[in-house]
Amino acid sequence: MATYAEMQQVFEDIKDDFRYDHELNGCLNCGICTATCPSAQFYDYSPREIVQLLWTENVEQIYDAMQEKIWACAQCMTCAARCPFKNSPGGLVAIMREVAIKHGMQSAKDVLRPFGRVMLKLITTGNQLSPDMIQPDHFPDWGPNIQKVEGNLKTLRKAIPVKTLQTTDTAWEVSLKTSVEMYTIWEMTGVLDSLELMDENLFDVIDDFIDEKREEYEDWLEEQEEDDDD
Amino acid sequence: MGDTVLVVGGGPAGLSAASGIAAAGKKAVLVEKEDKLGGAPILSGYAKLVPSGEWAKDAIGRMVSEVEGSKNITVHKSTTVTKLDGEVGNFTATLSNGQTVQAGSIVMGTGFTHFDSVNKPEWGFGTFPDVMTTTQMEQMVGSGKITCPSDGRVPERVAILLCVGSRDRQIGREWCSKICCTVSANLAMEIREMSPQTDVFIYYMDIRTFGLYEDKFYWKSQEEFKVKYVKARIAEVTKSPDGRLLVKGEDTLVKRPIVIPFDIVVHAIGMDPNEDNPELSRVFGVGLERHGYIERAEHYTNTCGTTKKGIYAAGAAYGPETIDDSISQGRAAAMRALSDL
Numbered sequence: 354m355a356t357y358a359e360m361q362q363v364f365e366d367i368k369d370d371f372r373y374d375h376e377l378n379g380c381l382n383c384g385i386c387t388a389t390c391p392s393a394q395f396y397d398y399s400p401r402e403i404v405q406l407l408w409t410e411n412v413e414q415i416y417d418a419m420q421e422k423i424w425a426c427a428q429c430m431t432c433a434a435r436c437p438f439k440n441s442p443g444g445l446v447a448i449m450r451e452v453a454i455k456h457g458m459q460s461a462k463d464v465l466r467p468f469g470r471v472m473l474k475l476i477t478t479g480n481q482l483s484p485d486m487i488q489p490d491h492f493p494d495w496g497p498n499i500q501k502v503e504g505n506l507k508t509l510r511k512a513i514p515v516k517t518l519q520t521t522d523t524a525w526e527v528s529l530k531t532s533v534e535m536y537t538i539w540e541m542t543g544v545l546d547s548l549e550l551m552d553e554n555l556f557d558v559i560d561d562f563i564d565e566k567r568e569e570y571e572d573w574l575e576e577q578e579e580d581d582d583d
Numbered sequence: 584m585g586d587t588v589l590v591v592g593g594g595p596a597g598l599s600a601a602s603g604i605a606a607a608g609k610k611a612v613l614v615e616k617e618d619k620l621g622g623a624p625i626l627s628g629y630a631k632l633v634p635s636g637e638w639a640k641d642a643i644g645r646m647v648s649e650v651e652g653s654k655n656i657t658v659h660k661s662t663t664v665t666k667l668d669g670e671v672g673n674f675t676a677t678l679s680n681g682q683t684v685q686a687g688s689i690v691m692g693t694g695f696t697h698f699d700s701v702n703k704p705e706w707g708f709g710t711f712p713d714v715m716t717t718t719q720m721e722q723m724v725g726s727g728k729i730t731c732p733s734d735g736r737v738p739e740r741v742a743i744l745l746c747v748g749s750r751d752r753q754i755g756r757e758w759c760s761k762i763c764c765t766v767s768a769n770l771a772m773e774i775r776e777m778s779p780q781t782d783v784f785i786y787y788m789d790i791r792t793f794g795l796y797e798d799k800f801y802w803k804s805q806e807e808f809k810v811k812y813v814k815a816r817i818a819e820v821t822k823s824p825d826g827r828l829l830v831k832g833e834d835t836l837v838k839r840p841i842v843i844p845f846d847i848v849v850h851a852i853g854m855d856p857n858e859d860n861p862e863l864s865r866v867f868g869v870g871l872e873r874h875g876y877i878e879r880a881e882h883y884t885n886t887c888g889t890t891k892k893g894i895y896a897a898g899a900a901y902g903p904e905t906i907d908d909s910i911s912q913g914r915a916a917a918m919r920a921l922s923d924l
Contacts, residue, residue: 378752381750381788381789381816382788382814382835383788383814383815383816383835384814384815384816384832384833384834384835385815385816385817385818385832385833386833387833387835387838387840388815388816388817388818388831388832388833388840388841389818389819389831390840393833393840394840399833399838401833401835402838434753435705435753435818436752436753437746437750437751437752437753437788437816438752439752439753
């Protein structure tokens with residue numbers, strides 16, 4: 354259990370976010386956000402409750418909401434489109450999630466764990482999903498349709514009339530230079546730091562991968578120079 | 584010339600101003616853009632007024648008769664002011680009927696425009712025939728029979744949604760329209776009186792039956808007429824397969840989202856600035872405040888003043904206003920205008 358000082362710090366970090374005052378103007382307690390919220394229909398989650406907790410600075414309940422409730426939001430932002438005060442409950446949830454990650458909360462780790470494969474693909478290639486990730490055991494919701502992507506992926510890709518660059522491990526071809534630039538962005542925006550906090554093993558795998566790619570890129574640059582010298 | 588006040592607008596404020604000027608032995612020229620006097624209560628067919636309980640056609644009708652019967656008042660209907668020259672003590676107004684009016688001062692009782700509910704499409708107005716505005720429900724009460732426009736059945740349940748076109752930053756209406764809570768409580772009682780088998784629910788963010796309206800309307804509607812109040816702003820109105828309307832909201836006190844069937848949904852529409860205000864501002868040279876209403880001068884020593892000397896305003900021209908206060912302000916503006924003659 355966190356101490357009050359720790360919970361206070363979590364709230365301060367939420368409040369200090371540069372978006373906070375833009376997303377929260379006050380609250381008329383009308384409930385239109387919760388009425389329109391698809392997640393509120395299925396989970397113990399209410400955008401109005403989140404707004405109220407933040408507006409009334411209820412640090413203990415804010416901390417409590419970050420253990421489970423905030424992860425029920427689908428980030429559809431219908432609440433923001435409806436609020437007569439132009440608050441953005443969904444935007445506040447986004448800030449709370451980032452703070453949960455920054456504080457290494459277990460709830461964040463639990464929620465993000467199933468996304469390990471996607472994270473790996475996204476951070477290393479910039480592609481969220483690639484043909485080789487579409488496997489029957491990962492896509493139960495496809496039902497019998499999943500059969501259609503079984504077999505020789507390369508051949509299947511060729512059957513698609515639009516240009517697919519014939520790759521199967523990415524959605525499109527990513528150049529080495531683009532990848533290396535992307536790694537710099539992940540690094541400088543703190544994405545890799547967040548990842549290290551959330552999943553150390555995944556971070557190690559990705560970190561090694563990035564090192565390799567960077568070396569590859571250095572080698573390629575050297576080759577170019579040599580070619581130029583010739 | 585030195586004994587005439589130009590009054591613009593023939594609603595409660597303008598009628599009251601004109602009659603006040605006439606009573607003081609001076610002349611009033613009343614210009615009304617519609618073809619009859621009485622303003623919103625008459626033109627929109629309001630039922631019984633708050634707080635008197637008198638029918639609008641009788642109460643406001645009395646004001647109209649008084650003005651039309653006064654030898655000191657000249658009325659121009661279906662007419663607007665197209666041009667204004669001169670200054671306090673010596674204005675010349677050109678009217679759309681080609682006539683000119685010499686006046687020492689001017690009172691603007693130019694009122695408001697009802698909010699157009701099609702600007703909140705998620706609440707079903709214009710999509711479902713059984714969704715209507717408070718003015719339409721007032722007309723229905725005036726006609727003596729409460730029925731669903733779609734098929735003529737007597738409604739089992741009526742929902743009144745408050746703050747439609749008020750207190751809503753999403754559509755740039757950041758004001759409380761002041762009258763709708765009391766009007767809705769009054770309307771709910773009228774519905775219950777005429778159609779006892781119809782239950783009425785009012786969905787609110789706050790109830791603002793200010794001053795003496797608290798017990799006379801808010802409490803009475805609950806205690807004597809069993810009107811139900813639910814603290815919720817409705818997310819959307821849809822239609823169920825059986826043809827009834829589905830109202831989706833959160834009962835914020837019970838804290839769960841709810842979907843409830845209704846037969847009629849009434850929008851308690853707010854008061855927009857008069858849609859002609861940009862034009863009125865240009866013709867009369869008066870400023871508008873940030874919501875689009877006529878800007879009020881310093882109030883304590885320049886009561887009823889606008890940003891232009893010699894031009895005064897009263898009633899809903901300044902912002903959402905009750906009929907009674909519009910009438911009082913009309914008299915106050917007349918007093919100010921008379922002192923310029």
